Amino acid sequence: MKFAAGCDVGSLTSKAIIMDGNRIVGTGIVKSKAKPELSAEAAMNAALSNGGITMEQIGYCVGTGYGREKIPFVDETKSEIACHAKGARWLAPSVKTVIDIGGQDCKAIKLDNNGNVENFVTNDKCASGTGRFLEVMADVLDVDINELGNLSARARSPITFASTCTVWAQADVIKYINSGVPIEDIGAGINNAMAKRVAILASAVRAEKEVVMTGGVAKNRGVVSTLEKILGYRIRKIRRADPQLAGAIGAAVFSLEKLNGYQKEAV
Amino acid sequence: MITAGCDIGSLTAKAVILRDGEEIIGYDIIRVKTNPGASAREALERASEKAGVSNTEIEAIVGTGYGKDSVPFASQTVSEISCHARGAWWSLPSVRTIIDIGGQDSKAIRIDENGNVARYIYNDKCAAGTGRFLEVMAKALDVDLAQMGELAEKSTETIRISNQCVIFAETEVVSLINEGRETCDIIRGLHHAMANRVASLAKSIEVHEEVVMTGGVAKNSGMFSALSEGLGLPVRALPIDPQINGALGAALMAADIVAKK
Incomplete structure (x- = not known):
């Protein structure tokens, strides 16, 4: 029995997934290195050792993400849109809209009833609305990026920003810190600004239930709850795996389908 | 008086x-x-x-x-x-389009032959295309902001900066430095990226000759040639x-x- 693998080389993190049939048996997440080929190798090695598997046991591997063309060991590459759609559907079969927030981009993907990509929009031109926005803000606030989401729940009167630009918002945050505004109110304002920006993309694809969020920002409770308020309904929580892995899972599911000879869609 | x-x-x-x-x-x-x-x-x-x-x-x-x-x-x-x-x-008096690039905004103003404002457009929402762009890049390159024009003149190789966003362009500059690219080439690339951003703003109000550039960024000689190229029209300085x-x-x-x- 050969295993199916997927490798997603992103701008900030690289992920690899190994599947045995429809089950995830190996997971690797590493910080991306200067060269995409090194990031891919590190992620894959982490997933292999996590699953106790050797490279020779991998039957097929699909690569995706920003650095996909440089991955040495893949059999095929697929677009991030295709992999995120595939991964989200594996994580939540009823999904109609995928909102993926990466380290340097953000995308909204609308799926039809069969799980095919119907429409999508991406933003990779402006840092606002991407993971980078939160990263810059967490740095200015001097809080761990994983803690930023928790500040919203404790905020009393969240700040607002005059513009969406990360650079101007950064200057505003410094002003707020210096004028003694509580860190919770600043953090909540940051999460709200992020959610508003993402909501613009979601409305551009006419988001419909069920909506799932993938990418690291899906773990930020402040962003998620504001986005839910704007959308007017709950965002489906993903429990089957870490939402950051959606792209790599999608890639692995493509590999699985290849190994199965496309006989049936893996769900 | x-x-x-x-x-x-x-x-x-x-x-x-x-x-x-x-x-x-x-x-x-x-x-x-x-x-x-x-x-x-x-x-x-x-x-x-x-x-x-x-x-x-x-x-x-x-x-x-x-x-x-x-x-x-x-x-x-x-x-x-x-x-x-x-x-x-x-x-x-022959000026018809003024492109003013300040530290935190940029604007393009078209005037008629009597000096009346015909159309204008303003950007203070995005730091790209404002003086802040060059300020951040000068810091990333560890050069003096006032020297950028002069340094760009020494450039021999064309580098295309693909990002206009200040945050993303900064990352791009850091990787160009790490790749060992020449500072003066990077600076010229940055002038073009910035000029293209400003040119697209200006083009939305139709740019008529003569075009002048004002504001602090107009002290950077490299921006004149970059903006002239971006607009496809000569851009000159005011006699002040x-x-x-x-x-x-x-x-x-x-x-x-x-x-x-």
């Missing part, structure tokens, strides 16, 4: 002292302080000193710019757009310090007030 114009920007405050609405007899540019009123006062005092006039001799003062409402002694405030149009048309155009326009407006009395 002595009049003055005070332009309080986000980063610098400028004051111009004018004699008879015809001659610039003194001006000064200072970094703004936290209190815009104090910045205005200091800029005006220093310009007056250079002009050799005392406060009581100034018959009217017009305030303009982002902090115009905090100019404590202004007889009147006028929008930046009107002041820039007025100042540029006075300095160079490019940073005082708004304050000059305000001083001219102040002369109008006195003349009407």
